[in-house]
Amino acid sequence: MGLNKYSGRPFLLKGDQALKAVVAAAAVAIISLLALLAYELTIGSRLSIDKFGLPFIAGTTWDPVHQIFGALPFIYGTLLTSGLALLIGLPISIGVAVFLTEKMKSRRTTAYLIGTMVELLAAVPSVIYGLWGLFFLSPILRDSVETPLHKYLGFVPLFAGTPFGLDFFTAGIILAIMIIPTISAVSRNILNAVPNSQREAMYSIGATDWEVIRKGILPYARSGLFGATILGLGRAVGETMAVTMVIGNTPRISASLFSGGYTLSSVIANEFTEAPAAIYISALVELGLILFFVALAINVFARFLLWRMSRMTKVKL
Amino acid sequence: MTTTSQSIAGRRRFTNQAMTALVYLAVALALTPLLLILGEVVVRGAPVLSLSFFTNLPTPVGVPGGGIANAILGTFIMVGIGSLIAIPIGVGAGVFFSEWPESRLSFLSSFMNDVLAEFPSIVIGIFVYIVIVLATHTFSALAGAVALSIIMIPIVARTTEESLKLVPRSLREASMALGVSRWKTVLRVVISTGKAGLFTGILLAVARAAGETAPLILTALGNTFYAKNLLEPTAAMPLLIYVYGISPFADWQAKAWGAALVLVFIMLALNLLVKLTVGRRFANVRAEN
Numbered sequence: 001m002g003l004n005k006y007s008g009r010p011f012l013l014k015g016d017q018a019l020k021a022v023v024a025a026a027a028v029a030i031i032s033l034l035a036l037l038a039y040e041l042t043i044g045s046r047l048s049i050d051k052f053g054l055p056f057i058a059g060t061t062w063d064p065v066h067q068i069f070g071a072l073p074f075i076y077g078t079l080l081t082s083g084l085a086l087l088i089g090l091p092i093s094i095g096v097a098v099f100l101t102e103k104m105k106s107r108r109t110t111a112y113l114i115g116t117m118v119e120l121l122a123a124v125p126s127v128i129y130g131l132w133g134l135f136f137l138s139p140i141l142r143d144s145v146e147t148p149l150h151k152y153l154g155f156v157p158l159f160a161g162t163p164f165g166l167d168f169f170t171a172g173i174i175l176a177i178m179i180i181p182t183i184s185a186v187s188r189n190i191l192n193a194v195p196n197s198q199r200e201a202m203y204s205i206g207a208t209d210w211e212v213i214r215k216g217i218l219p220y221a222r223s224g225l226f227g228a229t230i231l232g233l234g235r236a237v238g239e240t241m242a243v244t245m246v247i248g249n250t251p252r253i254s255a256s257l258f259s260g261g262y263t264l265s266s267v268i269a270n271e272f273t274e275a276p277a278a279i280y281i282s283a284l285v286e287l288g289l290i291l292f293f294v295a296l297a298i299n300v301f302a303r304f305l306l307w308r309m310s311r312m313t314k315v316k317l
Numbered sequence: 318m319t320t321t322s323q324s325i326a327g328r329r330r331f332t333n334q335a336m337t338a339l340v341y342l343a344v345a346l347a348l349t350p351l352l353l354i355l356g357e358v359v360v361r362g363a364p365v366l367s368l369s370f371f372t373n374l375p376t377p378v379g380v381p382g383g384g385i386a387n388a389i390l391g392t393f394i395m396v397g398i399g400s401l402i403a404i405p406i407g408v409g410a411g412v413f414f415s416e417w418p419e420s421r422l423s424f425l426s427s428f429m430n431d432v433l434a435e436f437p438s439i440v441i442g443i444f445v446y447i448v449i450v451l452a453t454h455t456f457s458a459l460a461g462a463v464a465l466s467i468i469m470i471p472i473v474a475r476t477t478e479e480s481l482k483l484v485p486r487s488l489r490e491a492s493m494a495l496g497v498s499r500w501k502t503v504l505r506v507v508i509s510t511g512k513a514g515l516f517t518g519i520l521l522a523v524a525r526a527a528g529e530t531a532p533l534i535l536t537a538l539g540n541t542f543y544a545k546n547l548l549e550p551t552a553a554m555p556l557l558i559y560v561y562g563i564s565p566f567a568d569w570q571a572k573a574w575g576a577a578l579v580l581v582f583i584m585l586a587l588n589l590l591v592k593l594t595v596g597r598r599f600a601n602v603r604a605e606n
Contacts, residue, residue, distance in 0.1 A: 019500035020417065026409025027426035030474065033467065034429050037440070040447045095343020103340060114344060116592065121351050123588045125528025127555045128577050131562045132354045135361075135570070177350045184347065208333035231435065238437025240531035241555075245563060265439045269534050272443070273456075288443040295440070299432045 038292065045286035047279055056286060062251035062267075064275070069283035071290060073251040077168065077261040078294075081243060082236035084172025084257070085179055089236075090229055092176070093183035098213060100184075101191040115188070122181035130245030133174045138165040138246055141173065146258055161256040166248040169257040174246055175236045183232035186306070186317065190224035191217060193315035224317065227305030234298040238291065240265040264291045355581065362578025365571050371579075375541050375557075378566045385576050387543045388552040395458050395537060395553060396526050399465035404519060407470045411477020411518075416503055427478070434471035441467050442532030450536060458544055458551035461537030468529055469522035476521060480514020481507055517591050524587040528580060530555035554580050 048056065052069060059070015096118055104111035142165030153159045194217050202216035218225070248260025249270055264287050275281045310317040373384030414427045445464040450456055484507050492502040508515070530553075533539075538550040539560060554576050561573035 013498075015498055015500040019503060020413075023409040023413035023416070024422060026406045026474075027413040027422055029406050030410055030426050030433065030470065031429050033470075034433060036448075037444045040444055041440070044443070044447050092343045092346050095340045096347050099340045099344045103337070114348070117351055118347055120585070120588060121347070123524060123528075123584050124351075124354060125530065125555055125580060125584065127528070127530040127558045127562075128354065128358065128581060131558060131573060131577055132357055134562060136353065136357050180347050208329055210333040210336040211329070213336075234435050238435070238439070240437065240439045241559060245559070265437055265531070268439050268443065269531050272446070272535055273538060285443055285447070288440050291437055292440050295435070295437050296432065299435050302435075303428065303431055 041285060041289040041292055045282055045289045047282035048286040051279065052283075056283075057290070060253060062262075064271070064277075064280050067277065067279055069280070071264075071287055073253050074262050074264045074267050074287060075290070076253045077171075077247065078237055078263040078265070078291075080168050080257075080261070081171045081175055081247070081263060082233055084168065085175030085236040086229065086233055087176075088173065089176035089179045089232065090183060093180050093228075093232065094187055094225065096180065096184040097187035097191055100188050102209065102213060102217070118181050118184055120181075121177070122185075126178065126239060126241040127245075129174055129178060129242035133170060133242055133246040134166075137174065138170045141165060141170050145169075150258060157255040158257055161254070161258045163258045164248070164260065166246055166260060167256075167258050168247065168254075168261045171243045171247040171261070171263070172257070174242045175239055178239060178242060179232035179235050182235050183228050186228035186231055187221075187225055189315075189317055190221045190228060190309060193224070193309070193313040193317065194220050195313070221309070223305050223312075224309030227302045227309060227317075230298055230302035230305065234295055234302060237298060238265060238295050240269050244269050264288075264294075358574065358577050358581050361571070361574035362576075362581075365575030366578065370572075370575055374543070375572075378568060381568075383572065385552075385554065385557055385572065385579070387540065388554045388557040388576065389579070390543065391458065391461075391537065391540070391552040392527055392554045394547075395461040395465055395533075395551065396523055398458070398462035398547075399469055399526050400519065400523060402463065402466035403469035403473055403522060406466075407473025407518070407522070408477050408515060410470070410474040411515075412481065412503065412508070414474065414478040415481035416507075427474075430471045430474050433467075434475065437531075438464075438468055438529055439531040439535070442535035445532065446535040453548060455548055456536060456538035456550040457548045458537060459547045461533050461551060461553065462547075464532035464536045465526040465529060468532070469526050472522040472525060473515075473518045476518025477511075477515055480511040480518070483514065484510045513594060517594060520587050520591050524584055524591075527587075528555055528584060530559050534559070 048069065052059065056069065057071050057075070059068070060072045061068045061070050062073055063069075096114075100111050100115050104114075142163050146159075146163030146165065146167075146169060149159045150161075150163050198216045198220050199212055202212040207215070243263050244266035247262060247266055249262055249266060250260040251262045251267070252259060254261070268284050268288055268291075272281070272284050275284060306317045369382055370384045371389065372386050373382060374387055375385065376383030410426060410430065414423050414430075417423050441464055445460050445467070449460040449463055453460070488506055488510060489502055492506045493499065497506075533553050533556050537553055537556065539556040540550045540552045544551040558573045558576045558580065561569040561576070564570065
């Protein structure tokens with residue numbers, strides 16, 4: 001670029017600077033957007049923060065009529081459904097990733113087709129998951145999973161209460177299905193990034209396929225897989241529509257999975273446009289602020305883990 | 318399994334086979350919901366489809382013959398305007414990330430971009446509600462479009478960055494060696510070589526935005542008629558699916574399935590188009606978003 005100075009066409013240098021300025025402005029816009037998001041949410045929830053203070057987070061009552069607002073039922077619902085989703089979705093996702101990277105090495109087409117199908121799960125809009133959950137999954141779970149569990153294991157608090165189908169359990173299952181493509185796609189890239197020497201060394205001492213995976217691959221990929229898991233958790237925590245349609249929408253803290261509940265995102269979706277009072281809206285915005293910080297923390301942590309993994313393997317994840 | 322030899326103890330072989338079976342089971346469990354969802358959407362949605370379903374306005378409960386024309390139009394308008402906002406910012410940021418990767422701004426912004434890509438869309442809805450709906454005193458297509466654009470930007474930015482990084486260094490060097498300035502090299506050589514990737518990113522962003530519901534509840538709200546301008550509550554397909562789906566009326570529920578079929582068809586078409594044009598290169602980007 002230094003040559004431009006002698007080429008007699010100095011405007012070229014200006015062109016370079018102009019391009020850089022324009023595209024840098026776009027990059028700055030992204031940072032500003034996130035900062036503005038945090039700022040506006042904070043301002044919007046000030047009414048609620050001033051009135052309820054820190055106890056808002058621990059408050060168990062959500063009573064719009066008497067204007068008593070506490071966030072705990074929603075935080076509980078978000079944690080419970082996301083936890084359930086990880087419990088079910090994680091082993092399946094890792095299984096899919098292991099299948100695609102380790103079992104299908106010689107069958108590229110099969111791996112490609114199955115990989116594509118799993119990715120398509122991510123392309124289905126969440127409102128359609130909700131519709132399907134409401135009309136198809138919920139009745140099936142109620143009749144063939146929840147009812148038997150309650151009948152035989154009803155003495156366990158987890159399975160107490162009358163199975164209704166629209167509850168934490170159904171929401172957790174829907175979320176599990178929805179995070180599978182996220183976790184399995186990232187995990188697949190991570191397993192692909194594991195150097196072959198890890199595999200060859202294990203095979204050379206006579207290990208079985210499983211032993212190679214268990215002792216040669218998974219330990220090496222641990223921090224990356226953890227990152228993928230956290231990324232899946234972030235998706236489950238932020239998911240709105242599908243959960244709203246199947247969780248029953250009642251602000252309740254219950255040990256039973258068969259109880260209706262609410263999550264941070266679903267209460268916002270469900271009550272925001274119907275909230276008449278300023279303090280009510282402000283309380284909902286504060287729930288959004290909580291969701292903002294939880295999602296921020298989760299995503300920053302996940303990115304950090306993935307970044308560490310890509311530095312280790314020299315592959316961008 | 319080719320490496321299993323006679324010497325392997327039965328227990329180890331059994332564990333190996335059991336784990337292999339579990340891995341196959343995991344794949345079956347992951348694929349079953351996709352087939353069930355697609356099957357259910359087709360079976361319940363297909364009987365509803367007719368020409369009038371695409372051309373008529375919704376009718377009140379019990380009045381036969383209603384359609385979803387306003388929702389289809391609303392989705393097109395909001396995704397269209399959303400794209401007009403998101404594409405310049407997304408492509409610009411993507412060019413910056415790929416051409417000036419060492420700068421501190423690039424690192425910070427690309428990190429924020431990754432965070433934004435995974436952000437709960439309902440939070441974006443609240444943000445746009447505060448910034449635009451409260452300011453204009455109305456739910457509107459404009460607010461909906463802005464919300465969708467915020468969802469699209471990170472997808473466009475990341476696919477742009479990745480596709481431009483795939484452009485061989487030798488092409489840039491050849492261009493620069495001929496005395497072409499850097500900005501012309503970027504615009505004429507790099508972007509033009511990577512444009513298939515850019516196009517993919519835009520398609521993926523459009524597909525994602527067209528299916529978004531949560532932010533639209535707080536911004537576009539929905540409408541049973543055509544919106545007369547951009548500053549009126551506006552219908553959208555995902556909104557209609559949500560409202561009709563949770564309604565107690567069989568007629569509306571059936572229409573929700575019909576709209577779901579249309580939406581799923583659009584999604585699959587866009588995603589398959591992406592697959593066919595660019596292949597597997599950007600597969601991971603879609604899945605992560």
